[in-house]
Amino acid sequence: MDNLRGSHLSLVIDMSPMQWHLSGEGPPTNAYPLTLDAFLSQLLAFLNSHVASKDENTLAVFGAFPGRSVMLYSSTDPAPNQQNINANSFPPFELVDSNIIRRISEEMEDLGEPEEEAPCALVGALTKALCHINRITLATSTTVNNPSGGPNSTNLPDPRILILSVSPDLSTSYIPIMNSIFSAQKLKVTIDVCQIYGSDTVFLQQAAHLTGGSYIFLDRRDALLQYLIMAFLSPPSIRKILSVPTQDKIDFRAACFCHKSIVDIGFVCSVCLSIFCQPVPVCSTCRTKFPFKTLQRLNASRPMPPSSNSNSARPRTDTPQLRTISSSELALSSGPMNGMTTTAPVGGLAGGSIVNKREPSTNGKIHEPPEAR
């Protein structure tokens, strides 16, 4: 039977003025320019479609502005008693559209013209979206035990998050993004990602993959609305019938904890699974000390140290090999770089672990957990 409850959509919009300016520039650099205005008008049509589909559908919109994130609209807020209504439009649409446009222009004016654009607070917006979903799902599930609960409040309203991103990856945000992904998995929230401008983002690809969402890199920016409707409008229950595009190739690379750079080959602390781009004597996360000998060996076998100084003279081992090291030592995986498909040795972060579908390159095992003594 039809799901009587609506579905919830939380939208996270990347509002970096710089990237939108670039996106709006025409050929030759950009074959399909998309200005912020054109984007917003197509976006509102998409949001109206979501609101139109079911009276119970709920919507929340978050904006990621440089340096801060704000909630632009939430359908759970009490509707202000607007006085003028238009005979040609459905009142709820009017409410959504006018509120979002008003809030965006307010926020844009507040930004002013800083010398240098702060990085976009995408993670902040994503976290707020998760908190919002957590709140509304909690609210519906507690009413079950509450005498004032409604008859239909037993199942959750199919929550999902759609991220519309225009910025490239911000490698400093690796850890918070991964943590958000794990929270989303726990909450059973699907994260969809549409990269509208710029290059593929590694982290958002992983976010979509790990939560069962879909990641689309938009080539034809002039067809944005059609992309949004075909791939992102359908709630998860409909996706079992009308499939949505999924990725066939996912970039699983991680960022190291020490320099926040995306690494092809990393070193994983065998105790706490922190990732480093080079061997370190002491794990910065759990303070585990690694034996000096191990460090030497690891340094010796590194394929190409990023800043080669003392080790550069050492001959490299030709055959990549893996060492399994006893506990409290640093594990190593080394191997040839396979471009995009090379998978970094990725461990888990607090609260979950990354399930890696692709075989982690040709070298076999990456990391062995500490043995019981």
Add this chain to the structure above:
Amino acid sequence: MSIAKPYTYAENTTPGSTIPHTLLPFLQSQSQNTLTRLYQKPSSCLSIFRLLGSLERQLIMNLLWLESAIPASTMAAWVVRDGKKYYDEALATLFRLHILPTSTVKLALNPTFKTSFRQAITGSGSSGSFGVPAEKEDKHPPFSVESLDGYALERWETILHYMVSSGTGQHPTRPSQGVLFLLERSGLMASIRGSPLQITSAGFQFLLHSPHAQLWDLLLQYLHMAEERQMDLVEVLSFLFMLSTMQLGREYSIENLGVSQKAMLEDLRDYGLIYQRRPSSKRFSPTRLSTTLTSSSPPLPTSTGTSSGPKEGFIVLETNYRIYAYTDNPLQTSVLNLFVALKYRFPNLVVGSITRDSVKKALSNGISADQIISYLISHAHPQMRKNNPLLPVTVQDQIRLWELEKNRLKSQEGYLYTAFASQADYEFVLNYAKELDVVLWENTAKRCFFGSLDGHANIRGFIERRTSGSTS
């Protein structure tokens, strides 16, 4: 009359298996011309879109912003193999509604529907189909939402209460003549040889439906009647759809309404769908009954009247068949009285028990066991919702068993064939009858069998041919 949803212990969540809305079969029976005229109004398109199943909605959305037709195979490529059945059903529904012109090669929306629905989504156009708001008036401030709810509730419960207490000797407030006529026409109430109206078995079933289904049932009857009253069906439908997109607590002007639509005002006022200060007033306000027509949220905020109890769900059912109903609403008490033997009444509580006799009485009124169970489920007290399954299984099963009891005997007309001369004779005829598949009962020891009525001519002819053949 819609068929009550069959009750299942575990809710079936297969995405495609949706129960279509009551209105859709009616719309599908209309001519293409009528529907195309209906689709000229953006608000009608939006409301019909909301009544459709989720898969149909997604298909419409996929096609809405395309300028040209796309090959059907392209759309079919998106369908998961297991979902093919649902996809084909959804397409068939859209074909029947003429939202998609029938074509097996290319898919494109009906141009009228496409234009109007695009206008609805973008809020453009100048059709004014979402209702023209009335000028603000200082003398009479608009009716508050609470008072509108109260008004709608009073109107609606008057109708239901009149139905449930007909024939019980009570004399509740009579609804208006138009409502009575509608109740009689729809077969919910009937008058036997000039006597006052009596509730029929369809009426009893109607009382146990959800308020939303009741509302649509009545409106559907109204639509059938509108056709006979020479009202313009398109105007009637688009007015209902317009009401469903209006905002609660606002006043709208009647200036832009058509002739049939102005005539409808009076009827809808009687049903509690709209409120007008005076019958001649130039403005009207939709009530919650009309603004929730296309949603599945409960049409009225409270149906327990002035009771201090919880807003939804008031029935506690125990495994010993006792029922505690926290209500002081005479309507709900009367509905419960249909299948419960009431014992005590307190200011806010009614206590009774489900007995064999009380259920038998309900069954003889035409109410089915499933309807009783689904009524108990949908009105269960929030405390009951902690239980899994919600209702005590013993009570559920017993109610079903009592229903089966009623169906214990099944009569069938037919002929008994006896006194065969020999066992061979008997078996020969019996085999012939079995081939015809008309044997209902047989007893070899007594050499007799019972055949159904329609097989008699053949068997008789067969026996006659045999006896005449053996004697000659």
